[in-house]
Amino acid sequence: MKLISKIATSICFIAVVLMAQTGNSFAQVQAPDPVNLQQTIIVKIDNLGDAAYEFDQNMTQAQWENFKNSTLVNDPSIARRNMERSMSTYVIEDFNRTTDDMNRSVKMTFKVKAMAEYNGNGNWTFKLDSKNPQVSKLADNSYMLISNMYMGNALTQQTIKLYFPDGASNIQQTTDSFGKALFTYSKGGGLMSYLSWNNILGVLLIAAAVFLVIRQQKPAPPQPKVA
Amino acid sequence: MSGFDKRATDNLNYSSNIKTGIMKKFLLPIILAVAGVVLFLLPLFQSSGDIDVKIQPAGVIMPAAYKVYANPNVAGGRFNLFKAVVKNTGSGEIKNFRVQFKVPGLIDEWADVPTATNLLPGQTAVVTCFPVFPQSITERNTSSKEKTEIKFLYGGKANPIEHDESFTFDMTSVNDIVFTNMSDQDKAGFSDLAENRDLYACMVSAEDPIIKHYAETVQQRILCGESGAGVGGNGQITDKDLAEKVRVMEGVYNATLISHMVYSETQSGEAQFGDNTSSTEHIRLPREVVSGNTGLCIELALLHASVYKAAGLDPVIFLIPGHAYPGIKVGNQYVAIESTGIGGVGLGSIMNADQALQSGMTELKTFYTEASKGNPAYRLLDINELYSDGYQDMELKPDPILAGEADKITQTWPTCLLSAIAEAQRAAPARAAAPVRRTTYAPRPRNNNDNNNNDNKPSSSGWTSYSLSNVSVSYPADWKVLFRPVAQFPAIVMMAVSADRTGMVELYNVPGAYNPEQAAAYIRTTLARMGENVTYSEAGSYNGFTRFNGTTYNGQAALKWVGFFKNSGSGVEGVVVGTPGGGDRAVLNQIVGSIQ
Numbered sequence: 001m002k003l004i005s006k007i008a009t010s011i012c013f014i015a016v017v018l019m020a021q022t023g024n025s026f027a028q029v030q031a032p033d034p035v036n037l038q039q040t041i042i043v044k045i046d047n048l049g050d051a052a053y054e055f056d057q058n059m060t061q062a063q064w065e066n067f068k069n070s071t072l073v074n075d076p077s078i079a080r081r082n083m084e085r086s087m088s089t090y091v092i093e094d095f096n097r098t099t100d101d102m103n104r105s106v107k108m109t110f111k112v113k114a115m116a117e118y119n120g121n122g123n124w125t126f127k128l129d130s131k132n133p134q135v136s137k138l139a140d141n142s143y144m145l146i147s148n149m150y151m152g153n154a155l156t157q158q159t160i161k162l163y164f165p166d167g168a169s170n171i172q173q174t175t176d177s178f179g180k181a182l183f184t185y186s187k188g189g190g191l192m193s194y195l196s197w198n199n200i201l202g203v204l205l206i207a208a209a210v211f212l213v214i215r216q217q218k219p220a221p222p223q224p225k226v227a
Numbered sequence: 228m229s230g231f232d233k234r235a236t237d238n239l240n241y242s243s244n245i246k247t248g249i250m251k252k253f254l255l256p257i258i259l260a261v262a263g264v265v266l267f268l269l270p271l272f273q274s275s276g277d278i279d280v281k282i283q284p285a286g287v288i289m290p291a292a293y294k295v296y297a298n299p300n301v302a303g304g305r306f307n308l309f310k311a312v313v314k315n316t317g318s319g320e321i322k323n324f325r326v327q328f329k330v331p332g333l334i335d336e337w338a339d340v341p342t343a344t345n346l347l348p349g350q351t352a353v354v355t356c357f358p359v360f361p362q363s364i365t366e367r368n369t370s371s372k373e374k375t376e377i378k379f380l381y382g383g384k385a386n387p388i389e390h391d392e393s394f395t396f397d398m399t400s401v402n403d404i405v406f407t408n409m410s411d412q413d414k415a416g417f418s419d420l421a422e423n424r425d426l427y428a429c430m431v432s433a434e435d436p437i438i439k440h441y442a443e444t445v446q447q448r449i450l451c452g453e454s455g456a457g458v459g460g461n462g463q464i465t466d467k468d469l470a471e472k473v474r475v476m477e478g479v480y481n482a483t484l485i486s487h488m489v490y491s492e493t494q495s496g497e498a499q500f501g502d503n504t505s506s507t508e509h510i511r512l513p514r515e516v517v518s519g520n521t522g523l524c525i526e527l528a529l530l531h532a533s534v535y536k537a538a539g540l541d542p543v544i545f546l547i548p549g550h551a552y553p554g555i556k557v558g559n560q561y562v563a564i565e566s567t568g569i570g571g572v573g574l575g576s577i578m579n580a581d582q583a584l585q586s587g588m589t590e591l592k593t594f595y596t597e598a599s600k601g602n603p604a605y606r607l608l609d610i611n612e613l614y615s616d617g618y619q620d621m622e623l624k625p626d627p628i629l630a631g632e633a634d635k636i637t638q639t640w641p642t643c644l645l646s647a648i649a650e651a652q653r654a655a656p657a658r659a660a661a662p663v664r665r666t667t668y669a670p671r672p673r674n675n676n677d678n679n680n681n682d683n684k685p686s687s688s689g690w691t692s693y694s695l696s697n698v699s700v701s702y703p704a705d706w707k708v709l710f711r712p713v714a715q716f717p718a719i720v721m722m723a724v725s726a727d728r729t730g731m732v733e734l735y736n737v738p739g740a741y742n743p744e745q746a747a748a749y750i751r752t753t754l755a756r757m758g759e760n761v762t763y764s765e766a767g768s769y770n771g772f773t774r775f776n777g778t779t780y781n782g783q784a785a786l787k788w789v790g791f792f793k794n795s796g797s798g799v800e801g802v803v804v805g806t807p808g809g810g811d812r813a814v815l816n817q818i819v820g821s822i823q
Contacts, residue, residue: 048350081413088305089355091312113312114353117343120322188347198266205263209256216252 037063037156044163045126047187049116055108064104079108090114124168126183133181141168143183277317278346278379283310284394286408286501290367290401291429293360294619301617302425304355305408308375309394311354315346323387325380326354330373333360337378346381365401365621373398397500401621402509404430410502418603420506424546428613428620430512430529433536435623437514437630441482442537444637449478449485451643469557470755472540476555476564477580479534481644483527483569484580486636490567491521514623518632527566528553532610544608545594552587556609563587563594581748692821693721695736697795700802701821702732703814716753729810731786732818733803736795743773743792746799754779763790770823772801779805791822 042054059067076097084092091113098107116126136144141164148157164171164185171185285308288296295306308328315321324344327337342354372395379390399405406421407414414420432438446452495508513530516522522530525544531553532542541556545563554563565586568578578586597605614620692701693708706723713719721734740746744765751761763777772791779786788805802822804815 048347050351078415085305085409086303088303088307088310089299089353091351091353113351114343117352118345118347118350119343120320120345202263202265202267205259205266207263209258209260209263212256212259213253216256 039156039158041158041160042163043115043160045116045165047165047167049114049118049124051112051115053108053110053112056105057107058103058105061104067106080110083110087112122186122188124185124187126162126164126185127176128181128183135173135181141166141171143171143173277315278321278381278390279314279316280379280390280392281312282377282392282394283312284375284501285309285396286503287397287399287405287505288373289399289403289405289426290360290364291404291621292426292618293362293364293621295426295429295617297357297359298617298619299355299357304357306357308356308358308396309377310356311377311379311392312351313342313346313354313379314351315348318348320348321346321381323381323384324352325378325387326356327378327380328356328358328375330358330360330375332373333364334358362622362624365623367398368400368402370397370399370403372396397498399507400509402512402515404508404510405498405500406506406508408500408503408505411504412502416603421603421606424606425608425613425616425618427525427529427544427546427608428610428618430510430620431532431536431542431610432513432529432620432623433533434620435512435514435533436625437517437623437633438530438533439537440630441517441633441637442534444640445478445482445534446538448637448640448642449482449644450475469560469562472555472557473562473584475535475538475540476531476553476562477584478644479531480564480566480568480580480583482637482640483530483566484577485640485644486520488516488520488522488527488569490527490569491523512623514626514629514633517636518629520636524567525551527569531564531566536610542610544610545591546604546606546608547590547594547597548604552590554587554591561591561607563591565590579745579748581752582744585748585751690821693723693734695720695734695795695800697793698734698791698800698802699821699823700732700734700804700818702818703730706730706732713757716757718750718753725810725814727809729806729808730815730818731788731803731805733805735792735801735803736798737800738798740799742794743775743799743801746792746801747775747790772822784808789819791819 038058040056044052044054046052076095079097080092080095083095093111093113095110096108099105100107116124118124133145134147136146138144138161143162145160145162146158147160148155162183164183165187168185168187171183173181173183176182285306288308292306295301296308299307308330311326313324313326322345324342324346326340326342328340329335329337338358340354340356343352346352374393374395377392379392380387382388404423404426406423407419409419409422433442495506497504498507508525510529511519511522511526513526513533516526516530528544528551532544535542535553535555543554543556543561545552545554552563552565552567554561562584564580565578565583568583568586570577594605594607598607689704690701691704692699694700702723703725706725709722709724711717711720712722718735718737719733720736723732724730735746735750737746737749740749747763751763754761758781760780761777763775766774766776766789768774769791772793775790775792777788777790779788784807786805786807788803790801790803792799792801804818804822806815
């Protein structure tokens with residue numbers, strides 16, 4: 001969930017740094033203000049390992065006013081730029097950000113290329129890059145993670161829903177050689193993975209040829225007699 | 228035609244007809260079978276996959292940050308050599324996919340870049356290279372153009388398909404910092420122009436053999452073998468711990484001061500790296516500062532931070548517009564010192580360690596204010612935190628030449644600076660013991676004893692005065708007078724206190740002080756060791772004296788005072804008039820008016 005943590009950090013920075021401007025002195029020791037930020041992140045992995053992210057965050061009135069008043073943070077191009085720079089090892093596409101003034105929420109959608117890696121023979125890996133995450137299974141191909149963290153002076157609660165591609169099977173959470181958690185799943189592979197349209201059509205054509213040969217097999221006509 | 232011939236002909240025609248019939252019957256199946264085989268074997272006649280590669284190269288590499296480039300966890304991974312986006316544009320799966328790179332002259336062997344091994348048709352892989360440069364890169368003293376070669380391999384293991392790419396990039400010298408890697412079209416504000424400031428931490432070289440030796444010499448000769456870097460029990464920071472850490476800070480400052488180290492300029496400018504225009508700065512490493520005996524503010528700050536860290540302190544550097552100064556973190560507090568107080572071109576007077584500390588703490592107040600407003604130009608570099616984040620310092624090899632130059636300077640230091648100061652102070656009072664001039668307004672002469680007993684009964688009315696060689700003051704004759712009231716602080720020559728203790732006058736003689744500022748700093752330091760916290764600020768001049776306004780806290784009360792000091796022979800003499808509150812303003816003003 002390293003990327004998800006980075007996304008959360010980037011998004012929290014958008015709102016939390018604004019709260020820092022409202023009077024929290026950097027050098028003074030203060031008890032953290034338990035202002036909650038609610039974030040929902042939905043991650044959908046497709047058949048090629050790319051992930052579609054949908055990020056929702058609700059704010060309090062004070063947070064919303066700071067957010068709306070900040071030209072820097074309120075600029076979607078700046079938000080995208082900052083996110084790309086904080087996730088330099090990824091490729092982000094189709095970035096879009098919308099705001100809902102009535103509900104004081106910000107929604108971001110974007111696509112991250114190559115989130116899951118293919119290892120051949122239908123074996124896929126999706127790295128969480130964290131140790132001992134608390135994961136709950138929602139359905140056969142979906143899981144949920146909930147985490148709480150302090151960012152700046154705000155207590156941020158994240159709900160992350162992870163959806164694996166249709167047809168994914170044997171989804172397991174395990175660890176890599178460094179002890180970091182990751183998901184493995186199977187999709188594709190097997191005999192059918194070696195067959196493409198040309199293989200199948202070729203086999204059908206050969207089968208049709210054999211069928212015709214068999215069907216056309218007839219006893220040999222009688223030989224004319226030699227007087 | 229005979230019957231045989233007819234039959235033969237009939238047989239021949241029959242055979243031909245059979246063959247033609249067979250051909251006609253099997254033509255379609257043959258066609259279908261051939262087509263089927265061709266289609267089935269079609270992949271053999273096509274490439275198993277084809278790749279489309281897009282490279283995002285680094286425009287510039289800074290040798291000082293070579294460990295940062297090897298760490299994908301720093302700054303979101305933006306300190307990389309290149310990022311390659313590889314897409315399988317073929318119709319077949321790519322297997323055994325590998326990426327290798329090399330940088331001739333630095334990384335001469337092909338090195339693998341971690342990547343996925345298989346790519347399905349249409350699938351994309353993002354390959355980011357974090358090079359492990361050798362330590363020898365820190366020996367790069369000039370900038371240069373370097374080349375990166377990349378190989379993309381896939382297909383059969385024995386005979387893979389190879390796709391080659393290459394690009395050139397700028398490599399700066401080990402002394403250079405490039406302040407931003409952001410492309411010009413993406414930059415918006417100050418933070419973008421200076422996003423690489425954290426890389427200063429890479430130049431804090433506490434593990435440099437030259438700096439370690441320098442720090443040891445400071446401890447032995449300046450701090451006289453004592454180091455107060457340890458914290459108190461249970462991690463609690465006591466006042467004594469804080470005082471000891473501050474003493475280390477002042478010791479490092481004194482080391483630069485008695486070395487006659489001077490502030491000096493360095494090179495900075497702007498350069499173009501790809502599509503990025505960035506400010507650059509050429510920075511002397513701490514080893515070069517101590518051996519060259521000169522440094523810019525950031526260089527002096529880096530030196531201080533390096534020695535602080537070598538001494539076990541928690542160093543920080545405060546970055547403000549156009550300036551930098553060092554400090555330490557002690558628990559939740561910060562202590563700062565103005566390291567450029569050693570003087571130099573355009574800096575005016577030289578500060579002693581106390582003055583430099585005072586100046587740093589004054590600057591810190593402004594720093595707090597601006598930082599709390601979110602001013603991005605004010606930034607705190609917490610060196611240990613930055614190390615934890617991956618901004619690791621360089622490994623520097625021993626350099627006999629620089630070490631020798633540094634030793635030449637440190638060998639001029641006294642064996643123990645504190646002893647040298649004490650010796651100077653012991654020698655100075657003999658000169659100050661000149662006969663005092665006494666002018667009295669009261670009819671009864673004063674008894675000028677050098678003890679603290681109260682045999683000197685105050686006059687019932689009138690005023691009296693007391694003089695040193697160059698300074699005199701008048702005060703109410705009925706005030707209680709004490710001579711040398713603090714045995715361990717002989718600089719206080721005389722003290723007069725009102726009966727209700729709401730008014731006080733003190734006369735000081737500070738031998739060896741170069742100027743009033745130094746004398747005031749010395750008084751403050753000495754009182755601090757005695758448990759009294761003194762704060763003050765210079766407030767112009769008065770009647771040939773340098774005036775100071777200040778407050779002294781002794782844990783029970785705060786004494787507000789005004790002091791007047793001036794040079795006198797081989798030192799500085801002065802008068803301090805103060806009140807803890809409730810004092811007779813008219814009397815105090817009259818006392819001040821009598822100072823000459």
